[in-house]
Amino acid sequence: MKKIELLAPAGDLERLKVVLLYGADAVYVGGEKLSLRANATNFSLDELKEGCTFAHNLKKRVYLTANIVFHDKDRKGMEEYIKEVIDCGIDAFIVSDLYLAKYIIDNYKNVEVHISTQDSITNISSAKFYRDLGASRVVLARELSREEIKEISSIPNLETEVFIHGAMCTCFSGRCALSNYVTNRDANRGGCAQVCRFAFDYDSNDKFTLATKDLNMAMYIKDLIDIGVSSLKVEGRMRSLYYLATVIGSYRFLIDSIYDGTLTDDKLLEYQKRLDSVANRDTTTQYFNHLADVTDQYYTGRQEISNQEYLGLIIGYDEELEALVLKERNYFKVGDEVEIFTPSGEIYPYKIETIYNEDNEKIEVARHPEEILKLPFKRRLVPYSMIRLIRKGESNV
Amino acid sequence: MKLLGVIRDNNYLEYLDNGLEGIILPLETFSVDYFKYYSISDIRECRKSTDKLLYVVINKMIFNNELDNLLTVLKDLETLKIDGIFFYDLAVLNLVRENNLSINLIYNGTHMVTNSDTINLYYDLGVKGAYLSNEITKDEVLNIKSNTKSDLFILLLGNPVVAMSRRSLLTSYFTNKNKSKDDLITIKEPKSGQEFIVKEDSNGTTFFFNKRLNLSNVYEELVDCGINYGIIEQGDYNSGEYKELINAFVNFSKLKIDELAGYNRGFLYRETIYKVK
Numbered sequence: 191m192k193k194i195e196l197l198a199p200a201g202d203l204e205r206l207k208v209v210l211l212y213g214a215d216a217v218y219v220g221g222e223k224l225s226l227r228a229n230a231t232n233f234s235l236d237e238l239k240e241g242c243t244f245a246h247n248l249k250k251r252v253y254l255t256a257n258i259v260f261h262d263k264d265r266k267g268m269e270e271y272i273k274e275v276i277d278c279g280i281d282a283f284i285v286s287d288l289y290l291a292k293y294i295i296d297n298y299k300n301v302e303v304h305i306s307t308q309d310s311i312t313n314i315s316s317a318k319f320y321r322d323l324g325a326s327r328v329v330l331a332r333e334l335s336r337e338e339i340k341e342i343s344s345i346p347n348l349e350t351e352v353f354i355h356g357a358m359c360t361c362f363s364g365r366c367a368l369s370n371y372v373t374n375r376d377a378n379r380g381g382c383a384q385v386c387r388f389a390f391d392y393d394s395n396d397k398f399t400l401a402t403k404d405l406n407m408a409m410y411i412k413d414l415i416d417i418g419v420s421s422l423k424v425e426g427r428m429r430s431l432y433y434l435a436t437v438i439g440s441y442r443f444l445i446d447s448i449y450d451g452t453l454t455d456d457k458l459l460e461y462q463k464r465l466d467s468v469a470n471r472d473t474t475t476q477y478f479n480h481l482a483d484v485t486d487q488y489y490t491g492r493q494e495i496s497n498q499e500y501l502g503l504i505i506g507y508d509e510e511l512e513a514l515v516l517k518e519r520n521y522f523k524v525g526d527e528v529e530i531f532t533p534s535g536e537i538y539p540y541k542i543e544t545i546y547n548e549d550n551e552k553i554e555v556a557r558h559p560e561e562i563l564k565l566p567f568k569r570r571l572v573p574y575s576m577i578r579l580i581r582k583g584e585s586n587v
Numbered sequence: 588m589k590l591l592g593v594i595r596d597n598n599y600l601e602y603l604d605n606g607l608e609g610i611i612l613p614l615e616t617f618s619v620d621y622f623k624y625y626s627i628s629d630i631r632e633c634r635k636s637t638d639k640l641l642y643v644v645i646n647k648m649i650f651n652n653e654l655d656n657l658l659t660v661l662k663d664l665e666t667l668k669i670d671g672i673f674f675y676d677l678a679v680l681n682l683v684r685e686n687n688l689s690i691n692l693i694y695n696g697t698h699m700v701t702n703s704d705t706i707n708l709y710y711d712l713g714v715k716g717a718y719l720s721n722e723i724t725k726d727e728v729l730n731i732k733s734n735t736k737s738d739l740f741i742l743l744l745g746n747p748v749v750a751m752s753r754r755s756l757l758t759s760y761f762t763n764k765n766k767s768k769d770d771l772i773t774i775k776e777p778k779s780g781q782e783f784i785v786k787e788d789s790n791g792t793t794f795f796f797n798k799r800l801n802l803s804n805v806y807e808e809l810v811d812c813g814i815n816y817g818i819i820e821q822g823d824y825n826s827g828e829y830k831e832l833i834n835a836f837v838n839f840s841k842l843k844i845d846e847l848a849g850y851n852r853g854f855l856y857r858e859t860i861y862k863v864k
Contacts (some may be wrong), residue, residue, distance in 0.1 A: 258861075261701045261723060262730050289705040312648045315678035331648070333753045341651050361794075362648055366750040367698045370722050370859050371796055372779045378698055381861030386750075390774035390783075396764065398774045398785075400756050477753075484759040 194414070195421040196445055197253070197351065198438050201428045203233070206241045206252075208574050211533035212435045213442025216251040217241075218284060220427060223271050224256035224264075235274055242279030252279070257286035257306035259364070259378035269293070276301050284329065286364070295324035302326040304351065308378070310362045314342055321348040327420065332358055332405070333477050340417035349420035354407035355437055355465070356425025358476060360386040360400045389490075401488040406473035408462045411441070412448050432500035432519065435533070435576055436468045443535060470497055501528060501556075502563065504575040513546060513564035514571060523555040525583020530567070532575040539580070540567075588810045590836055591640065592829075593745065593820040595623050600636060602821075605830045606837035609640025609670065611818065617653075617660060618644040620697075620748045620793045622786070627663050634667050646675040646695050647790050648753070658682050665690050673718055673740075680714060693718055693740060697748060701727070703734035710737045716815075721747040725805050725855040729812050738815040743802045744832065744848055745820030749783060750794040757787040773797060798851040803844040805855060806836070 198214035200206035206217050219241065220232040233241060238254070245252045254275055258264065272283075272294060282302035285291040286309055294303050304327040305311065305320045312331045320328055327349035330339060343350040359366065367377055368385040375381035392398035405425070407414065414422060422445070424437055440461045447453035466473065474486045502516035514530070522528070524545060530538040545553050546564040556563055565577075589608040592599070599610050612633065615624035621644065625633070633641055643664055649657055657678065664672065665688045673695035674680060683690050693716035694700060694709045706717040716738035719728060732739055761768040775782045782797035799822060802809065809817065819836060821829045828847060835843035 259699045259701055261727055262703055262734070263727075265702065265704060287699075287702075287705055289702070289708045292708055309677075310648055313651050313654060313676070313678050315649070315654055315681045316676055319677045319681040333648070334650075338651055360754065360756070361750040361752040364699055365648075365697055365752075367722055368750050368783075368794065370698075370854070371747075371749050371783075372776050372781050374857065374859055376722070376859035376861040378701075379859070379861035381859065385776070388776060391777050392772065392774050398760060398772070400752075400754075400760075402754075482754050484762045487754070487756070487759050487763070489760065489763045 192420070193449060194419060194445060195351075196438065196441055197421050197423045198434065199356075199424060199427040199429070200241075200434075201232075203237045203241055205427075205431060205434055207244060208431050208533070209434050209438045210245055210248055210250050211572075211574055212438040213533070213535070214250070214424075214438050216253060216281070216421070217245060218253040218255055218423075218427075220255050221271070221275055224258050224260070224268070224290075235278055238275060238278040238280065242281075246279065251281040253282040253284050253304065254280045255284045255306070256290060257284055257308050258380055259308070260287055260290070261379070264379070272298070282327070288323075291320070291325060292323060304329060304349075306363075307331060307353065308364045310364050311342070312338070314345060317342050317345055317348060317350075321345060327351055329353075329423065331362065333362065333482075335480075336410075336413060336417065336478050339414070339419065339478075343418040343420070350418075351421035351423050352414060352419045353405060353425055354411070354414070354422045354441070355405055356429075357471075358402040358405050360402050397490075399488055399490065402476070402482070403472045403474045403486055403488065404469055405476050406462070406465055406469070407475060407478065408440070408444060408465055409458065410475060410478060411444050412453075415445075415448060430500070431503065431574070432576055432578070433468050435531075435574065436578075437465060439531070439533070439535060440465050467499060468497060499579040501526075501577040501579055504530070504571055504577065505562075505573070507567075507570040508564055511546065511550060511564060512566060512568060514567045514575075515562065515564050516577060518556050518559055518561045518563055520559065520579075521555070521557050522579060523583065526579060527581040527583065528577050529580055530571065530575060530577050532571055534572070538567075540565075540577075542583070588806075588814055588817045589640065590743075590833065591642065591740075591816055591818050592833070593621065593818060595821045595823075596826060598826050599633065601826070602829065602833060603637055603639045606833045607639070607819070609642060609816075611642045611644060611673065613644040613646075614660065617647055617649075617657065619647045619751055619788075619790045620795075627660065627667075630664070630669065631667055634669065640670045642671045642673060642693070643669050644673045644695065645679055646673060646697075649676040649678040654678060654682070658686065661686070661688055661690065671716060680712065684713065691715060693738070696720070697751075698722055703731045706731065706735050706737045706739075710735065716740060718742075718818075721800060722854050722859060724858050725808070728809070728814070732812050732814055740816040740818060741802070741809065741814050742800060743806065743809075743817040743819050743836070744844070745800060745818065745822055746784065746795040746797065747800050747853065748793060749796050751791060752793075753791040755787055756792040757785060799848050800851055800853045801844060801848040802852065802855065803841045803848070804852060806839065806841070806844075 198209035369377040506515035613621040671691035
């Protein structure tokens with residue numbers, strides 16, 4: 191039986207490399223045209239080519255989102271662009287528009303077509319329609335229960351992809367134009383202003399909110415494997431490197447441990463906690479076990495909390511000083527207890543006793559994000575290793 | 588252009604006598620985004636009582652446990668000789684094709700009916716009509732018309748549907764606030780000042796724009812370019828006002844329509860943006 195795929199988002203080339211190094215089997219990216227994240231740092235053709243080469247060298251795959259609901263004028267240059275991105279080496283398109291899906295299926299046999307969650311596929315019959323059209327995979331609507339996912343995943347010759355982590359839309363994907371009416375930004379062409387996270391006036395005493403909590407399916411990965419899902423998708427092309435590294439690394443660990451039979455309840459809880467630690471909103475399993483209800487929503491205007499546990503990105507090694515070179519992300523100081531973690535899943539507990547600045551002068555406190563700093567460490571670590579805070583030390587500063 | 592009505596009261600025969608050439612009947616259980624729904628027996632009665640055009644709406648997202656019932660309903664509708672079904676979920680198209688049902692289908696993708704290529708592909712798949720999105724410009728409407736053989740339907744007057752969720756958002760909100768539940772409220776986005784009607788039923792929650800869309804200023808142009816069907820919703824008009832409105836379209840009077848319906852032209856001249864510099 192084919193192992194389930196872990197599919198990660200990447201808003202740019204660096205994120206693509208990070209998520210693949212941290213364990214994603216495939217990555218989805220936006221190009222400069224046709225993508226629903228028009229304001230992300232989307233991939234140029236050169237970047238796409240480099241990303242595909244990087245992924246294929248690791249025997250991994252790249253999917254390009256081409257999921258806008260296009261208007262006639264967006265049609266200009268579409269065929270040329272499709273050919274160009276196929277030439278870059280992408281393995282699949284994630285498409286919403288039926289015309290675009292059919293065009294690619296009819297004209298290119300060497301690339302897969304996956305139907306976007308924008309089409310809100312909620313039943314076996316519509317899924318079969320897309321299979322018969324020639325799509326190899328459907329990304330299921332986020333509004334489905336375990337049983338509904340299982341039934342659709344039983345369709346022969348059709349893969350299913352399911353969101354497991356990240357932000358949720360309040361409304362059915364594709365059935366929301368709140369952004370158009372409030373901000374004139376087109377939700378279905380990549381301009382979504384996330385109006386569902388705004389607070390609305392309702393009565394003089396209160397605000398009406400419709401924002402949802404985020405999705406976290408860590409506790410149900412085994413269930414999703416057992417019911418025959420093909421791909422587990424993480425949301426968030428514009429999320430930080432640290433968030434992506436932590437989320438993808440955690441799900442990689444969980445999937446591998448399930449397959450080799452070593453996942454314990456303690457480990458599952460530990461990774462659930464780790465995933466919660468990088469979330470900037472509360473999380474739930476949304477529709478998986480019951481219809482989304484009062485517990486899955488927010489009722490206050492502000493939902494996001496800032497996370498300051500990401501301390502730094504390791505960018506090199508100072509042989510002379512025997513120290514990791516890092517770029518600071520958040521405040522830390524001598525006495526703090528941290529973990530240094532690598533893309534291959536190694537974790538080193540570490541107590542900060544000395545911090546050097548770029549001129550090798552000892553400092554007590556790192557308080558300037560982007561500053562280059564050094565921490566004594568006996569061995570070189572691979573690029574994109576990171577440092578996270580576990581426990582703050584006594585504060586004298 | 589043939590005028591079709593979406594009615595909220597029980598006087599559809601009067602409106603058909605008054606100038607509407609047909610009505611649109613949202614099917615109970617299987618449609619969303621409307622204020623009045625019809626059972627199969629209601630539709631049967633309508634069919635018996637008029638020879639004018641009758642269209643049925645089946646526009647909810649369909650779930651697996653509804654597929655059998657959906658097929659039964661489609662077979663019933665086939666026998667009723669209705670003039671077409673407005674559908675959203677492709678399960679409807681798939682079931683009609685798989686079962687060789689003789690039903691005229693109209694693609695009703697709400698915000699997704701925005702280009703002629705996709706409308707033409709649906710046409711090739713046997714879907715001979717498309718209900719245009721309310722979020723496209725007048726030029727886009729005209730361009731689509733000049734590039735398709737499909738019958739085109741457009742909302743001439745009514746409150747546009749803005750969003751639809753499977754969530755019971757009002758139930759959740761009032762439960763959290765420990766207040767008695769209301770199934771219909773109006774909310775306002777404070778910065779833009781835009782208001783939305785929020786309505787919940789057993790299929791979820793729909794958001795409607797609280798400004799009535801009124802395309803009277805381009806009505807003649809739409810007629811000239813050959814848009815096939817124009818839809819006039821009754822909304823909260825009483826019977827007399829609604830008849831006046833229908834009359835104002837039949838014996839075209841922009842002045843009268845605007846007096847009754849206001850001046851919201853929607854996105855006719857306002858192209859939505861999607862790249863923010």
